[in-house]
Amino acid sequence: MNVSATPALEARDVHKSFRAGRIVSTVLDGLSLSVDAGELTLICGPSGCGKSTLLSILSGLQPADAGQVSALGQPLDGLDKRALERFRLLHTGFVFQGFNLFPALTAYEQVALPLGYLGLKRDTARERAEAALIEVGLQSRMHLRPAELSGGEKQRVAIARALAKEPALLFADEPTSSLDAANGQMVIDMLHRIARHHGTTVLCVSHDPRLIGHADRLLTMEDGRILEDRRTPPKVVAKPTGTSR
Amino acid sequence: MVSLARKTLLYEWRRFLPAVLAVGFAGLLQLLQAALVLGIFGGAAVYITGSSADLWVGYPGTQSVDQGRAISPDVASLLYMNPEVERVEPFLWVDGDWRGGGTGGVSVFVSGIDPGPNGLMFAHALAPNLRARLREPDAVIVDRADLSKLGVGIGGSASINGHRVLVVGVASGLRALGGVNVVASLDTARRLDNDPSDAGRPTYLVARLHDPAQAAKVAQTLNGNHGFGPYRVWTAQRFARRTMLFWLFDTGAGAGVLFLAGIVFLVGAVITSQALAAAVVGSIREYATLNALGVGVRALRWVILEEALWVGALGLGGAALLGGVLIALARREDVPVVLNAPVTLACVILVLALALVSGLGSMRSLRRADPATLLR
Structure with a gap:
């Protein structure tokens, strides 16, 4: 592997398998990869290829069976559950396919809730939550509950919730799958913009072909390995190829 | 947050x-x-909690107020010898069989009390004018909630242990556990008592002290004396508690x-x-x-x-x-x-x-x- 600077995310020889009864299925088979900051990296591939598992390992949601994983230069392998939670609290944001918003909370409260756990002062939390909602274009919808928002608006609230934490790493899992074309487009533009303007490392997993043209880098996976690593044309720095074994 | x-x-x-x-x-x-x-x-402890006595004197080992046995009336002298004691009063407990009013017989507890205006027994439950009515021979008072059970009204008559009684009034807060309370004067109660072994002796002696706060101390002093036959002194609070716990747990x-x-x-x-x-x-x-x-x-x-x-x-x-x-x-x-x-x-x-x-x-x-x- 040829790695120049410290990558935002790095996986080396990562293995992961799941057991169902006597059957052991290998999901990731000696996968290595590095992802750079300030880019929107898209992992695509057929379902069951291991892309979501890879995202969950890189984001510290679950451990790998073998291999090394580091994020922001910090190894994640040795961390216990609480330390991983702390790491995620400080450095990561998540956007899921389901918007996973609390029905009882307004858009503003959804965004402000995690900030309270970050230990931010009330005023700072409010400023950040409002700024994030304004950034996703929901300034006039801040006080509405999920039941009063459209699907696209809900996903924008989820993005604002991730964004308000000002994370260095933003993970998105099929963020556009539940959305129509226009809203899907809006969401992918936002993720792109976040990578550009905030210098955030955005790692997105999707099988939505509409996204391909918007990614800075496209990784294609199959059977637990990376088949292809491609940069979309005129991007600035050519960065190392994360390779599969 | x-x-x-x-x-x-x-x-x-x-x-x-x-x-x-x-x-x-x-x-x-x-x-x-x-x-x-x-x-x-x-x-079960209404006799104690409804009265204003500070001390209760009864047969040693009595576990509940309804389980009393007759004691010597001479214990009253012992009580009066203690300077803290202000007033002593006998209390007579008679188990009775109520007949009348078409009830076919009801088991009753007759309380023989001093009907005087300063009487300690049932001082909280019976107003002085109501107590005074007990001075009439064979007069009894019952709880108003028991009237239908006894098949009588105020002014009605029935018999207890074969002796005629007259209901002269009703009160509230006299209800008993396991039977019906009937309050009478000491004289009436003695007449209703068919048990020859009681011979007019009181089941309890109750006493009021000049200073109720001294009850525990006085009870302890009195329990140290002998020579008046078997007896035991409890503070009212303790005896009420003893009675309630007996009913609560031993039953x-x-x-x-x-x-x-x-x-x-x-x-x-x-x-x-x-x-x-x-x-x-x-x-x-x-x-x-x-x-x-x-x-x-x-x-x-x-x-x-x-x-x-x-x-x-x-x-x-x-x-x-x-x-x-x-x-x-x-x-x-x-x-x-x-x-x-x-x-x-x-x-x-x-x-x-x-x-x-x-x-x-x-x-x-x-x-x-x-x-x-x-x-x-």
Whole structure:
């Protein structure tokens, strides 16, 4: 592997398998990869290829069976559950396919809730939550509950919730799958913009072909390995190829 | 900080309603049960609690006021020898068989008391003018709630142990446990007593002290004396307690009550924790998302515990409101209910403990809030 600077995310020889009864299925088979900051990296591939598992390992949601994983230069392998939670609290944001918003909370409260756990002062939390909602274009919808928002608006609230934490790493899992074309487009533009303007490392997993043209880098996976690593044309720095074994 | 617990509780109140109702009804049952137990078993000591005596002197080893045996009337002299004693009065207990009013026979407890205006026995239950009516020969007073059971009205007559008696008045707060209380003067009671071994001797002697605060000390001093035959001195408070505990535990009723309290607690906790767990599972993906964003499992447990305590507080509020109404209604209908501060506090603590235990029980469902499951 040829790695120049410290990558935002790095996986080396990562293995992961799941057991169902006597059957052991290998999901990731000696996968290595590095992802750079300030880019929107898209992992695509057929379902069951291991892309979501890879995202969950890189984001510290679950451990790998073998291999090394580091994020922001910090190894994640040795961390216990609480330390991983702390790491995620400080450095990561998540956007899921389901918007996973609390029905009882307004858009503003959804965004402000995690900030309270970050230990931010009330005023700072409010400023950040409002700024994030304004950034996703929901300034006039801040006080509405999920039941009063459209699907696209809900996903924008989820993005604002991730964004308000000002994370260095933003993970998105099929963020556009539940959305129509226009809203899907809006969401992918936002993720792109976040990578550009905030210098955030955005790692997105999707099988939505509409996204391909918007990614800075496209990784294609199959059977637990990376088949292809491609940069979309005129991007600035050519960065190392994360390779599969 | 946004209070997830409170906002969820308010917005999804339908989801929490079963838990609130379970806690509320468990609380209400505990409260009413406690009030009834105190009322009913406290009724066993109505002779003591309804009187203004500070000391009770009876046969040694007497476990409950209704179990008394005759003692020597000479003990009164011993009592008067103590300078703290202000007044001594005999109390005669006669087991009677009430006939009349088409009732076919009712077992009654006849209390023979001093009907004087300064009499100690039933000083709280009988007003002086009512007591005065007991001076008439064969006059008796009963609790108004017992009238129908005895088949008489005021001015009606019946017989006890074959002697004619006349109901000259009714009072409240005389209801007994296991029978009917009939109050008569000492003279009347002696006439009704067919037991030759009693020979007019009192079952108890009751005494008032100049300073009621000295009761325990005086009782101790008096118990150190001998020479007047077998007797034992108790403070009124102690004897009432002894009587109530005897009825509560030695009759097996207490064990039943405690058993029922345990069942109510268990059922309440199971329903409440199930309802809370359902509420948690209903938002499990949102909790998992918070955990993915780094909000620790411990913090999420606090949210659930807070919800549980709110549910407990709301249930308690409802139970207090409804309990208050029901107790007032019970009092109006002469159902014996008594609530005191320690028992009420115990109920409150029990209900909050129930909510807490339910909260802890429902926390198990948080295990399903694994953020890795959100990735498809």
